[in-house]
Amino acid sequence: MKAAPELPRLATWLLGRRLPDAWRDFVAGDLDEEFRTRRVASRLGAHAWLWSQVVRCLIAPPPVSSAAPADVRPRGDSMIRTILADVRYAVRALAHAPAFSLAVIAVLALGIGANAATFSLINAVLLKPLPFDEPDRLVRLYHIPPQVTFPGMKTFALSPANFYDWQARATTFDRMAIYQARQFTLTGRDRAQTIIAMGVGAGTFDLVRARPALGRWFRDDEDAPGTRVAIISDRFWRTYFGGAPDVLGKPVMLDDDAYAVVGVMPPAFSIQAWGLSSRDIWVPLGYTPEDRLVRGNHNAQVVARLKPGVSVETAQAELEGIARQLEVEYPADNEGWGATIIPLYELIVQDVRTSLITLLAAVSLVLLIACANVGNLLFSRALARRKEIAIRSALGAGRRRVFQQLLVEALMLSCVGGAVGLLLAHLTLGATSALIANQIPRVDEIALDGRVLGFAFVVSLVAGVLAGTMPAIRAGRTDLTDALKEGGRSDASVGLRTRRILIVCEVALSLVLLMGAGVLARSLLALRGVDVGFDPDHVLTVRTALPASRYSTAARSTAFYDGVLARVRALPGVQSAGAVDDLPFEGGSVQYMVVDGKPELSTREQPTVQVRKITPGYLETMRIPVVRGRDLAATDNDVVIVSESAARLLWGEVDPIGHTATLPLQSRERTLTVIGVVRDIRDDGLAEDVGAHVYEYSRERDWRGMAIALRTSVPPATLTTAVERAIHEIDPNQPVERIQPMTALVDQTIVSQRFSAMLLSLFAAVALLLASVGIYSVLSNVVRGRRREIGIRTALGARTTDVLRLVVIEGMAPTIVGIAIGGVAAIACARVLETMVFGVSASDPLTLAAVAAVLAMVSLLASLLPALRAARLDPLQTLRGD
Amino acid sequence: MRLDDQAYGAAIRQEIHARSRRNVSINAVYTTLDRLEQKGLLRSWVGDPTPERGGRRRKFYALKPAGIAALRQAYRAFTGMADGFEDRLGAK
Numbered sequence: 001m002k003a004a005p006e007l008p009r010l011a012t013w014l015l016g017r018r019l020p021d022a023w024r025d026f027v028a029g030d031l032d033e034e035f036r037t038r039r040v041a042s043r044l045g046a047h048a049w050l051w052s053q054v055v056r057c058l059i060a061p062p063p064v065s066s067a068a069p070a071d072v073r074p075r076g077d078s079m080i081r082t083i084l085a086d087v088r089y090a091v092r093a094l095a096h097a098p099a100f101s102l103a104v105i106a107v108l109a110l111g112i113g114a115n116a117a118t119f120s121l122i123n124a125v126l127l128k129p130l131p132f133d134e135p136d137r138l139v140r141l142y143h144i145p146p147q148v149t150f151p152g153m154k155t156f157a158l159s160p161a162n163f164y165d166w167q168a169r170a171t172t173f174d175r176m177a178i179y180q181a182r183q184f185t186l187t188g189r190d191r192a193q194t195i196i197a198m199g200v201g202a203g204t205f206d207l208v209r210a211r212p213a214l215g216r217w218f219r220d221d222e223d224a225p226g227t228r229v230a231i232i233s234d235r236f237w238r239t240y241f242g243g244a245p246d247v248l249g250k251p252v253m254l255d256d257d258a259y260a261v262v263g264v265m266p267p268a269f270s271i272q273a274w275g276l277s278s279r280d281i282w283v284p285l286g287y288t289p290e291d292r293l294v295r296g297n298h299n300a301q302v303v304a305r306l307k308p309g310v311s312v313e314t315a316q317a318e319l320e321g322i323a324r325q326l327e328v329e330y331p332a333d334n335e336g337w338g339a340t341i342i343p344l345y346e347l348i349v350q351d352v353r354t355s356l357i358t359l360l361a362a363v364s365l366v367l368l369i370a371c372a373n374v375g376n377l378l379f380s381r382a383l384a385r386r387k388e389i390a391i392r393s394a395l396g397a398g399r400r401r402v403f404q405q406l407l408v409e410a411l412m413l414s415c416v417g418g419a420v421g422l423l424l425a426h427l428t429l430g431a432t433s434a435l436i437a438n439q440i441p442r443v444d445e446i447a448l449d450g451r452v453l454g455f456a457f458v459v460s461l462v463a464g465v466l467a468g469t470m471p472a473i474r475a476g477r478t479d480l481t482d483a484l485k486e487g488g489r490s491d492a493s494v495g496l497r498t499r500r501i502l503i504v505c506e507v508a509l510s511l512v513l514l515m516g517a518g519v520l521a522r523s524l525l526a527l528r529g530v531d532v533g534f535d536p537d538h539v540l541t542v543r544t545a546l547p548a549s550r551y552s553t554a555a556r557s558t559a560f561y562d563g564v565l566a567r568v569r570a571l572p573g574v575q576s577a578g579a580v581d582d583l584p585f586e587g588g589s590v591q592y593m594v595v596d597g598k599p600e601l602s603t604r605e606q607p608t609v610q611v612r613k614i615t616p617g618y619l620e621t622m623r624i625p626v627v628r629g630r631d632l633a634a635t636d637n638d639v640v641i642v643s644e645s646a647a648r649l650l651w652g653e654v655d656p657i658g659h660t661a662t663l664p665l666q667s668r669e670r671t672l673t674v675i676g677v678v679r680d681i682r683d684d685g686l687a688e689d690v691g692a693h694v695y696e697y698s699r700e701r702d703w704r705g706m707a708i709a710l711r712t713s714v715p716p717a718t719l720t721t722a723v724e725r726a727i728h729e730i731d732p733n734q735p736v737e738r739i740q741p742m743t744a745l746v747d748q749t750i751v752s753q754r755f756s757a758m759l760l761s762l763f764a765a766v767a768l769l770l771a772s773v774g775i776y777s778v779l780s781n782v783v784r785g786r787r788r789e790i791g792i793r794t795a796l797g798a799r800t801t802d803v804l805r806l807v808v809i810e811g812m813a814p815t816i817v818g819i820a821i822g823g824v825a826a827i828a829c830a831r832v833l834e835t836m837v838f839g840v841s842a843s844d845p846l847t848l849a850a851v852a853a854v855l856a857m858v859s860l861l862a863s864l865l866p867a868l869r870a871a872r873l874d875p876l877q878t879l880r881g882d
Numbered sequence: 883m884r885l886d887d888q889a890y891g892a893a894i895r896q897e898i899h900a901r902s903r904r905n906v907s908i909n910a911v912y913t914t915l916d917r918l919e920q921k922g923l924l925r926s927w928v929g930d931p932t933p934e935r936g937g938r939r940r941k942f943y944a945l946k947p948a949g950i951a952a953l954r955q956a957y958r959a960f961t962g963m964a965d966g967f968e969d970r971l972g973a974k
Contacts, residue, residue: 006936023912029938030892030908036934056907062916 006039007032008047011054023062059084082401086408094409100381101413104374108417108463109424110766111370116418116448116456117425117432118363122356123455124446126349131268131445133209134305138344139312141166141176141302141319146336149608150590155340158302160287161295162326162334166302169322172315174305177204179276180285183705185547185735188253189240192735194545197230197254197281204276205231207305215248215263218284225286230259234267236280252281255547259283273348273441276303295333297665303344316341335602348441355756356440358832362516362763365509367459369767371466372506373774376499378410379471380781383495389475403472410468411461418460422448425456439752474498499778500814506774507818507855508825510767514851515826516833517764519842520757526839527750533681533690534584535623539742540716541583542723544734545705554702560730561706565615567726573714578618579706583742584683585749586707588612593694595650596660596671609646609692610683611663613703619678619695621711622742629657629676637699641676646692663696672696685749687838709742716741756836768855772862779811779866790870791878803871804864811863812856819852883945883953890929890940891915915943923949 007015007028015028031053038046060081094101129135142155143162150156158166160178167176178201186195202223205212212231222229230252232240241247241261251258259281271277306315319339326334382389389402426448437443474495551557561579568577582588592606600606616632619641627644640661647656656674663672680690712719720739727734747754783790790803830843840847885893895911898904918924929940945953 025938026891026941027908027912029935029940030890030895032936032938033934034892034896053908057909060909060913062909062912 006036007050011050014054014058018058019061020063027057027062082404083408086405087412089405090409090412094413097381100377104377104413105417105420107370107374107377107770108414108460108467109420111367111421112414112418112456112459112463113421113424114363114763115360115367115459116422116452117428118356118360119455120425120429120446120448120452121436121440121443122360123449123451125356125440125442126353127451128442128445130345130348131271135345136343137174137306137308138208139304139306139315139341140344140347141304142340142342143298143323144338144340145298146605148605149336149592155342156337157298158300159295159298159333160292160300162298162337163300163302164292165326166319166322166339169325170315170318172307172310172318174307175203175207176302176304177201177207178285178300178302179204180300181275181279182283183545184254184281185256185545186252186254187256187733188251192733194735194737195254195281196279197283198276198279199285200276200282201285201287204303205282207303208276210265210269210277212263213266215261217263218282223284223286225288227284227286228257228259229262229284230254231263231265231282232261233265233270233280235270237264254281254283256549270444271442272437272444274344275301295330304341312341312343331602336605352440352752354832354835355752358516358836359756359759361832362513362760365513366763366767366770367463368466369506369509369770371463372502372509373770374410374413374463374467375470376502376774376778378406378468379474379495379499379502380777382406382471382475386475402475406472406475407465407468410472411464414460414464414467415457417463418456421460422453422456436755439755470498470502496782499781503771503775503778503811503814504818504821506767506771507815507859508822510764510771511819511822511851511855512826512829513760513764513767514855515822515848516829517757517760518847518851519830519833519837519840519844520753520760522840522844522847523837524750524753524757527686527753529839530682530686532584532683532686532746533624533679536742536746538712538716539621540710540712540719540723540739541707541742541745542710542727542739543583543705543707543737544727545737546703546734548704550731550733551704554700557703558699558701560734561615561701561703561708563730564708564727565617567729568708568710568723569617571710571719571722571726573712573719575711575713576617576621577708577710578621579615579703579708580618581613581703581706583707583709583745584622584681585685585745586683588683591663591665593646593650594662594664596662600664607649607692609642609649609694611694611696613701613706614695614697615701616697618709621709622681623711624678624681626676626678628655629674631676632695632697636675636697638670638672639675639697640672641678641695641697642674643678643680643691643693645680645690646694647677649692663694670698686746753836753838768858771855772858775811775815775859776862776865779807779863780869782810783807783866783870786870787873787878790873791875794873795875795879800871804867807867807870808860808863811859811867815856815859815863819855822855823848823852887942887944889944890942894943918949919943922946923952 011031012028015031016024019027031050035046035050038049130138132138141158143158145153145156147153158178163176163178170176180199182197182199184195184197186193200218200223202218202220205217213234214237215231218229218231232247232252237243237247240252241250244250247261247264250261252261253259265282269277306312316339319341323334323337323339327337392405393399393402429446429448433443433446546557546560551560565577565579568574589611590608591611592600593609593611594600594606614632616634616636619626619631626641629641632639632641642650642656650656650661651659656677659674660671661674662668662670678693678695681693682688682690683693684691708723710716710719710723723739724736727736790806793806794803826848827843830841833842836842885897891908891911894915895906895908898906898911915924915926919926923946924943925946926941926943929942931937931939
């Protein structure tokens with residue numbers, strides 16, 4: 001009678017899949033029989049026993065044996081059995097050498113963890129597709145401006161009229177949308193604050209295909225002037241509305257107007273790397289019919305979605321054709337204005353791609369050095385076990401088996417090291433992301449996902465193979481006779497060439513890293529030393545934006561800023577103060593300036609200047625020296641002060657003082673008189689050339705966003721509260737957008753260079769440490785192994801200096817070779833860094849000599865310690881000890 | 883030898899466990915038995931299905947004369963090597 005089997009169905013199924021037909025019945029039957037018996041005593045125990053048996057059957061089922069004659073020897077254990085045996089053996093062996101195991105795991109954890117962290121950065125920034133629907137079809141559209149007017153500029157914003165013409169005429173796009181930043185004063189909570197919202201044209205969200213988490217998109221008819229609706233981000237919903245579920249319909253107070261919330265975007269939409277998605281509030285753009293006709297003012301951003309199957313090149317060609325049509329139709333505004341398309345992804349990553357890949361290369365070098373170091377450690381350990389390996393070989397273990405055993409040990413250490421490294425990367429991810437959030441886009445998307453875990457696993461395996469192969473091969477070639485007899489060759493002399501090669505590799509790789517760190521550090525110093533043309537020290541800057549609802553006239557905004565300046569100038573510790581619309585390094589208005597008496601040229605040929613609106617006191621505060629003419633006075637009106645470059649550009653060799661000009665983009669009627677010439681300043685970037693600047697002043701100013709600069713005799717930060725109070729005495733509801741020293745603004749321009757230099761220096765320091773520890777440990781072993789020889793030499797009359805020289809040369813010889821090879825490699829790699837350095841060549845010979853000297857010094861020190869130990873050996877004790 | 887003609891996989895496994903406290907896996911038992919059979923030291927035959935095994939068959943093993951001889955040789959070698967060690971190793 002056939003009874004029902006009692007084995008769990010899963011166990012039966014697994015065994016059915018894994019066991020050969022010849023054994024299935026017998027093995028499953030035996031398990032079933034014993035399982036029933038054990039279950040009587042304990043269900044839990046029976047299940048535990050059963051599954052341990054099943055797992056072992058799955059790992060190594062009984063072999064399928066053919067009907068071989070009895071005198072044929074069986075083939076031997078399968079590979080998987082031997083590997084499992086090696087794993088068990090390795091666990092025992094490594095557990096018996098905890099110091100060694102921990103040291104190796106620590107070194108590998110450092111190298112693999114750093115690689116995993118860097119890869120997670122690259123994964124988030126470069127590899128992950130943007131979190132939009134079909135992100136490869138999203139593109140940004142720009143003008144290419146006339147190069148005479150805007151030399152070197154490859155992209156420029158669009159004007160509304162041009163956008164609407166492009167939108168109407170282009171056929172290669174699904175949709176196009178226009179958007180523009182809007183500044184508001186947000187009220188309704190504790191204190192008023194300035195907020196940058198995004199005004200979006202009809203169909204923007206539809207184009208991006210971003211569905212709101214709550215509510216809806218804007219309707220097309222809501223893109224009209226005066227529409228007071230808003231869509232908010234998830235973060236804003238939680239902070240401003242406390243995550244209230246009934247937020248739809250509630251008002252957001254912007255410039256004292258109530259904007260009804262109609263939608264809340266999901267967190268996934270808020271990508272900091274793209275201006276459109278990084279905002280907290282979106283409002284309809286609301287162009288008036290007149291706004292839509294503006295063609296000469298380029299201040300709008302455009303995003304578009306290509307039609308399926310249309311390439312960027314095809315769309316580019318079409319847009320160029322449309323731009324040429326518009327040049328003919330509107331020559332006054334459009335002559336010389338071309339078109340270009342940049343994929344959105346490209347725009348986000350192009351600035352950081354080189355830096356990130358350089359970073360990954362650097363961190364890979366650190367891992368290679370760590371592997372060389374670990375290789376040396378594994379080699380020493382293998383040598384210490386020569387006798388054991390020789391016995392195994394004598395008992396029948398072939399070279400392949402010995403090699404496999406040592407490689408499995410190395411792989412186990414590297415996998416554990418990789419796991420620890422991943423843990424370290426995970427723990428430091430939060431802090432690292434916060435540190436680099438300002439310089440690297442998409443930092444908010446960094447995570448240890450499947451791809452990063454896979455990378456870490458592969459790197460762990462590669463590290464194990466790299467570190468373990470040479471020692472494993474070398475151990476397999478152990479001379480059995482020599483290893484087994486007493487008084488055979490000592491550990492120190494065996495495999496010396498292999499260890500020297502590893503030292504050479506470590507030193508060479510360290511030199512490449514040190515050279516990179518060195519040139520980046522020098523570049524940073526050069527940037528810091530650039531003369532910006534003004535004195536940023538002891539200058540405090542305060543930015544405010546006046547809401548249109550309360551400052552609708554020029555008189556009111558003039559009164560505000562004049563009042564604030566008067567109060568601020570009276571504060572103790574303030575030497576001078578002035579206001580400007582855009583501080584250096586904040587960008588600013590670029591306009592045509594038409595000199596009176598000279599014809600207005602076409603837009604393609606008209607030179608442009610950087611135009612800044614200032615008040616008296618600004619130039620003095622920033623210490624921008626007046627070289628001809630005079631500074632502003634409060635009684636002046638409709639005057640300009642030009643920089644030396646602007647004077648040369650517009651008046652040539654003629655002295656511009658007393659001449660007049662107009663800024664047509666602002667007003668063709670208002671004539672401005674030149675009263676002074678000042679020195680040029682750099683305000684585009686420390687590495688950029690000086691610009692042509694024009695500083696204009698009128699007594700009545702319709703300004704809404706201004707920055708106040710004050711020169712202080714005390715540390716600038718100490719005046720923050722006093723300045724805020726001065727502003728609130730004029731208008732208690734006026735938010736202060738940002739207060740910071742001018743030096744902080746200057747530092748922000750080199751934040752990415754500082755970051756790269758800092759990281760590379762950190763890697764170079766780690767590499768130097770690993771290399772010196774490697775040299776030290778190898779030499780210590782050498783000294784230990786050559787004790788007898790040193791004892792004999794000393795007994796025969798060798799002096800301390802002779803012994804020192806013996807050991808130091810042993811350490812310095814591979815160092816010198818490593819420095820030579822590393823130097824060549826560093827020069828070969830210099831091209832990669834060329835775009836990242838300033839004021840110094842990436843293959844600078846002075847830096848190369850300096851880092852080579854540092855490396856040689858460190859190696860010398862690492863060699864001296866064991867050398868001194870050797871020199872202090874008592875020859876009698878040494879010889880007697882043998 | 884101890885199990886006579888009732889020496890099949892599960893029984894052998896339990897006998898090893900009872901005498902040596904080693905919890906060997908069933909696949910290791912069959913692998914070893916198969917190897918010994920390939921070397922001509924054992925013979926095997928298949929029994930009838932039984933209800934205690936869910937209707938599955940047993941595979942029985944017994945020593946062949948060559949196997950008995952090999953066992954005897956191994957036993958002699960072991961007892962010779964271990965002679966005199968009972969006191970030192972505290973073996974009972």
